Amino acid sequence: MVGKGSISIWFFIGTLLLIYGVVIFAANVIDVLSPSGGSTVVLQNLHFGVWWGLLLIIIGGFYFRHFRPWGRKDS
């Protein structure tokens, strides 16, 4: 997109989503293991944050790996 040897925008997106996924997953696992109490979030039994964190890790991980600037033949 910006010439040979450049970093794809999808790599930046993958990296950001991967960071977000890890942080959200970890924060929600901690919340499940030791609930902070007083939360007004409904349907907490679904542990939605854990699943959403995992989804972000999967999407982010895919983009991160597929568009990484190192170890690829094309740019």
Next chain:
Amino acid sequence: MRALMPLLLWDTPGTVLSLGGVDLFIVVVYFAFVLGIGWYLVRFTKTGNDFFMAGREMTAWIAGLAFVAANLGSLELMGWAAASYQYGILAAHWYWIGAIPAMLFLGIIMMPFYYISRTHSVPGYLKLRYGEGASLLSAVSFGFMTVLMSGINMYSMAIVMKVVLGWDIHFSIWVSSITVMVYVVLGGLRSAIFNEVLQFMLIWLGALIIPIVGLIEAGGWAGMVARIQTNFPAGDYTHLWRTMGSFKDNPMGIHWTGIVFGLGMIISPAYWTTDFLVVQRVLSAKDLRSAKMAPIIGAGFKMLVPFIVILPGLLGLAVIPGLVGEQQAIATGGHSYNEVLPLMLARYAGPGLLGLGVTALIAGFMSGMAGNVSAFATVWTYDIYKPVHLRMAGEEGPDRHYVAIGRWTTVLGVVVSIGTAYLVQQFASIMDYVQALFSFFVAPMFGTVILGMLWKRTTRAGGFWGLAAGMTSSIGMWAWVKLDPAALKYVALSTYAKDMAENMYRAAWSFLVVVLVTVVVSLMTSPKAEADLKGLVRGCTELPSEGDMPWWKRPMTWAAAIFVVFVALNIIFW
């Protein structure tokens, strides 16, 4: 846009959301990333083509996503979620009939001429087709309106951040606008587009939480409809067309003719095909096929936006009934329907997800603002400054001179936007006037561009006088209704018509004026030679054949598929 205006009056005490450490971390990382992308891209932004046109090397996907993201501001998200709580699924008209046909029309019919003419902007196309008069008129009005709208959106966003998160208004205005300024100054349109794609992903991943968990809570679509009927037995909130037979039968006060002819055939094509803010993204495409595919890809995603904007409002009707209008909320200390999106976010989002949702709102604001300032910088530099510089200096300046001007214009655009934001803070009624001003020239512009593109007989004088007459008639109709509200029955065909309906009809009338004046003046004046219209007008331009392309790669195939889904959605939710 009108649906967003109540947000300015928003003054509910207390905050809706409270961010924890994890949420703040997510917001801070977002700011670091967008600045990092700008810093990274500066090395690839050396020429005018790089800065203003992103090197014309974007793929169809990148250009298509940026095309939609530049329009998907946070006020759009919050304003239309609030509108759907107020009016029900009728608000989806602005995403379906009010966008999809126009986007497909841009891709299939208009894009070849924008692209083949190698214009850098919509006023640039008018210059090639009609000369400097029409081009300057459109460039000056576009530039002026763009920075004013940017300032209004900035202020509205700061108000949202104050109410939702308790953030200081000055902090929100300065931090967000300086961030946008830095990454656009560094990387130009390329940086704006790359960040828009990033922001698009964040908007979806941050906002999608609400409809998914909301539908689970409400018991699916059927459960949600049943709950809405129980909560509001008198209204019909879940049908698109059934209540449009009369101005009085629906809360928007709109008749189906206004939606179809005003919104679907004038306002929507006017915005999506001639507003340079969105068209600029498509002009950055790497080839003609990508330029045609970008609006079609954008249309596919635009069609899905009601899932994250309209559906949360409907789910709000089902699970949190009792939200009221702004004045009543202030009087009773309750929540207004303007808060429906953050309220739903607070209802479903736990640690981290709340930060992601707020980041989606900030991302939406920044993508809209970057769109405004990058479009402003291009139009100012190429369509206003360059002709003046040429006349004064007698020759064109070097490319690097215009890049420098583009960078300084970006700074100027942000500074004027900030100034406008503070001006609106002092005089809120300015927003009314600027919104109206914006509507004055969009529909006439569409008339001028489309006639110039499709009718070779249109002349230079016809284009200029048609555009001027269209703008003047629109201003005249607006002033007429302001001075004499009874005139509404002539302008909007009914005294029951509300603001949105008035806008629709005013746009339709001004479009007709443009067509009439342009045709009459053109027939009275000499046309350009056909050879001079090559690449600019249908019938004088040889369009590249797509016959050697496999059917599944042809833009027409995908446009037809999107159109079928669009029709199906309207039938399903009839």
